[in-house]
Amino acid sequence: MSSHNDCQHPDDDEAVATPHQPGRRRFLQSAAAVATVGAAPHLRAQTQGTPGAAPAAPVAREAVPPRPVTLTVNGRAYSLQLEPRVTLLDALREYAGLMGTKKGCDRGQCGACTVIADGRRINSCLTLAVMHEGATITTVEGLASSGVLSPMQRAFVEHDAFQCGYCTPGQLCSATALLNEFRNGTASAVTANVRQRPAQLTGDEIRERMSGNLCRCGAYANIVAAVQAVHEGNTTAHDASNTTQTEA
Ligand code: FES
Numbered sequence: 001m002s003s004h005n006d007c008q009h010p011d012d013d014e015a016v017a018t019p020h021q022p023g024r025r026r027f028l029q030s031a032a033a034v035a036t037v038g039a040a041p042h043l044r045a046q047t048q049g050t051p052g053a054a055p056a057a058p059v060a061r062e063a064v065p066p067r068p069v070t071l072t073v074n075g076r077a078y079s080l081q082l083e084p085r086v087t088l089l090d091a092l093r094e095y096a097g098l099m100g101t102k103k104g105c106d107r108g109q110c111g112a113c114t115v116i117a118d119g120r121r122i123n124s125c126l127t128l129a130v131m132h133e134g135a136t137i138t139t140v141e142g143l144a145s146s147g148v149l150s151p152m153q154r155a156f157v158e159h160d161a162f163q164c165g166y167c168t169p170g171q172l173c174s175a176t177a178l179l180n181e182f183r184n185g186t187a188s189a190v191t192a193n194v195r196q197r198p199a200q201l202t203g204d205e206i207r208e209r210m211s212g213n214l215c216r217c218g219a220y221a222n223i224v225a226a227v228q229a230v231h232e233g234n235t236t237a238h239d240a241s242n243t244t245q246t247e248a
């Protein structure tokens with residue numbers, strides 16, 4: 001026959017706690033109270049000065065007038081009227097009409113917007129056009145010359161280094177600049193000794209140096225092969241019938 005104590009839930013240790021041994025529930029209650037007291041100053045800080053007040057009205061921002069920005073893009077001078085908030089990517093696409101450079105994430109994560117600015121590859125979505133006043137910019141439209149594909153463009157075709165092609169303008173600009181960086185002796189995160197010129201443009205070097213350019217189609221292996229081929233001079237001679245243009 002069960003006694004009263006036998007009916008207690010084993011977790012209900014408050015019922016068996018002595019005055020000097022508080023039960024678990026009482027302990028948790030105390031801990032919660034301490035936590036609340038600790039958080040109270042923060043809560044007060046959030047609400048101070050606005051007891052019962054209506055939410056503040058949105059602050060009206062003054063429009064910032066456009067200003068002239070001059071860029072040399074693919075050898076052609078552009079004089080644009082741009083608000084200071086316009087990114088280089090939007091300036092190229094929406095104002096200069098060069099739709100080859102793609103907007104993927106618009107936050108520096110995919111590399112689709114890569115262009116070459118004064119010799120350096122950059123994510124054009126992460127920089128303001130006004131910061132490049134007077135700069136020389138190369139976009140994918142500027143890689144070919146007089147309708148002749150660049151060696152990197154030919155290698156991408158020969159190695160089937162794209163599927164949908166959305167990432168390809170950024171990949172091409174990035175790969176083109178990559179080879180110049182390597183020739184100039186720039187080390188990468190996988191270069192064994194960063195105090196010396198990297199000895200070889202290995203597959204690991206290419207993958208690391210292209211790691212800022214994502215490809216959702218997964219053409220990575222062929223992109224690496226294309227870059228390697230150009231580096232080693234293993235692209236076919238130009239064939240005019242192979243010439244293509246990158247469209248928006
Ligand atoms: S659009 Fe610029 S990094 Fe993705």
Ligand code: FES
Nearest residue numbers: 163165215216217
């Ligand atoms: S070819 Fe489709 S995202 Fe790279």
